[in-house]
Amino acid sequence: MRSRGGKQQVKKIVQVSQTYPRLTVYSEENYRGRSRIYRGNTGLRNLDNILDGVESLRFFSTSSNATLVVFTRPNFQGGFRVYRGNTNLRDLDDLIRGNDVESLISTNQRLTLAEIRAIRSNRSLPSGYNLV
Numbered sequence: 001m002r003s004r005g006g007k008q009q010v011k012k013i014v015q016v017s018q019t020y021p022r023l024t025v026y027s028e029e030n031y032r033g034r035s036r037i038y039r040g041n042t043g044l045r046n047l048d049n050i051l052d053g054v055e056s057l058r059f060f061s062t063s064s065n066a067t068l069v070v071f072t073r074p075n076f077q078g079g080f081r082v083y084r085g086n087t088n089l090r091d092l093d094d095l096i097r098g099n100d101v102e103s104l105i106s107t108n109q110r111l112t113l114a115e116i117r118a119i120r121s122n123r124s125l126p127s128g129y130n131l132v
Contacts, residue, residue: 021061023068023106027051029091031058041107041129046074047092048102050132057104059087065110072099075123080116105129 019039025047027033034051038044047054059068068087072078081096092101105111105119107129115126125131 020063021059021066021068021106021108024058024060025050025054026056027053029055029093031056031088031090038106038130038132041109041125043076043103043105043125043129043131045076045103045131047104048074054101055092056090057088057092059083059089059106061086061108063108066108067105067111068107069105069111069116070096070101071103071120072096072101074102076103076105076119076125077123078102080120082111082113082116084110 021039021041023038023042024035025038025044026035033055036051044050044054059066064085066085068083069080070083070089070092071080079096079099089095095101105116105125119125
């Protein structure tokens with residue numbers, strides 16, 4: 001504490017906690033419509049059940065290892081595409097070889113192709129992930 005003019009001042013330390021990655025999904029293309037934000041390592045198993053269908057997204061992390069994986073089928077099945085680092089996808093229709101995105105994984109970790117294939121085979125996420 002400091003004394004200033006006979007008054008004691010208390011110095012406060014305020015910490016703001018941000019959890020990354022931050023995934024924002026939108027109900028319409030081009031980041032429009034209703035939105036929902038997910039923080040931390042997250043798996044969205046069926047995008048049709050969120051906001052009556054997710055049509056676009058923004059993925060942000062402070063880590064260059066952050067990984068976004070989108071799948072053509074619910075429950076992390078089907079074909080997939082991997083994005084590293086910050087990613088904005090303005091239209092999820094026909095994104096993967098003419099197929100729509102149906103599920104995704106958002107993580108601050110660098111997922112290898114072998115790890116992604118294991119998730120697809122097991123239909124389950126590693127421990128520490130939020131499953132939505």
